[in-house]
Amino acid sequence: MIFAHRGAAGTHPENTMVAFIEAANVGADGIELDVQLTKDGEVVVIHDETVDRTTDGSGWVKDMTYRELRALNAAATWRGRYGHCPIPHLEEVLAWLAPTPLAVNIELKNSLIAYEKLEQKTIALVRRYGLEKRTILSSFNHNSMRLCRELAPDMETALLSIDPLHDPWTYVRVMKADGLHPHYRTVTAKWAAEARQRGVAVRPFTVNKRNAMKTMFSYGVDAIFTDYPQQAKQWKEETP
Template sequence: MTQIFAHRGYSASFAENTMGAFYEAEKAGADGIELDVQLTKDGEIVVIHDEKVDRTTSGTGFVKDFLFKEIRNLNANHKGLKKEPIPSLIEVLEWMRTNKLVCNIELKNGLIPYEGMEEKVVQLVRRYGLADRIIISSFNHYSIVYSYRIAPEIETAPLFIEGIYMPWIYSQSIRARGIHPKHSSMSDNIIMNTMDNGIAVRPYTVNKDVDMHRFFNINCTAIITDDPVKALRIRKQYEKRP
């Protein structure tokens, strides 16, 4: 059965990449969450999508220019009533020990080459004993190859915007166990061939009913969606099938 990953948490209804959005995704019944990580000036791993804090918080400037204690003072729910800090990856992993969710950690090191990011993420995942419930993904494929080399026990999955020829061959060549393509970039046939070759396929960001039906219909490995509640409702129609 196709798994449902909540993109930046239950971000359709709650502030993205906050503990509130992650709690709500779990409460809704999602199988997993997807989140993004950046590094602060003093080397802490924090959960935020953009290189700058401007769009999603009350502050301005680059994540890399804030100390951890400074970035924690910002409100990551600036459009909502309740103040929420930017989570640290430690906070998320501690919470994950209380549930059974899978977590896709996206390394946001395409524009800013954060020194030591891969080691820090791997170290934390191992410290919390969560290697079998984490997927490391990135648009920076050098970074996920490096992650695999230092931690072959943690699944890696390259992210794609464009379609790629025989993605299973590419995945096998970099030892990735999954791929996360843009949902519109792969045909059903390519998805099924990829899965038949032992590679998980988790398209992003699948929000429209018609696209959800498409992926549930071919029993895609997972979808990454802003709206896990809608996805769960649509998936129910497919659970009764033989």
């Protein structure tokens, strides 16, 4: 599968509705997005813990209300190409996604800030739209993923990692996770094959270069995350 990382983030403002819509238009199998909580407890879609890099504002997401965040332009760095793109609420994305065939990977951004009830609120929204079977919950915060497993045993969970994990198969079993989302540079053919044998889904991130993408496809990984879903689809079709 091809998951559009933060939407079609290579060609559109990341984690915005225009990026998600573009991902659907070019034939991605799913979208990936990041969630955090506002000061007033709303689940919003944004990657960084601050708004400085991706918007025309400044400050921490946790210190701003939903209304304050919505006033910011998440396409500010694109020099007017996409006009004003507000930071989406997770519900807005899921309501749009529900009638499509897309899967969604929701990454909980709670490693730096322990957002209280982020897991519960995210799961509740997924259930509201009946997307339990099309949703993967992931995080670098593996304690959070264990909590999600307890709260929603019917939803898939995956553990994100930058560095190779020691004895990943035992770890996945102990954490009761369904998949691993490793940095693509840590994935080998042998490792991917062993994951398949053990029934562990492997979805490397963030794969943007042609050779790396073709290598991942040749390894038979379950999915990749890419900023360029249209290009990825073309390269996938070229791979024997």
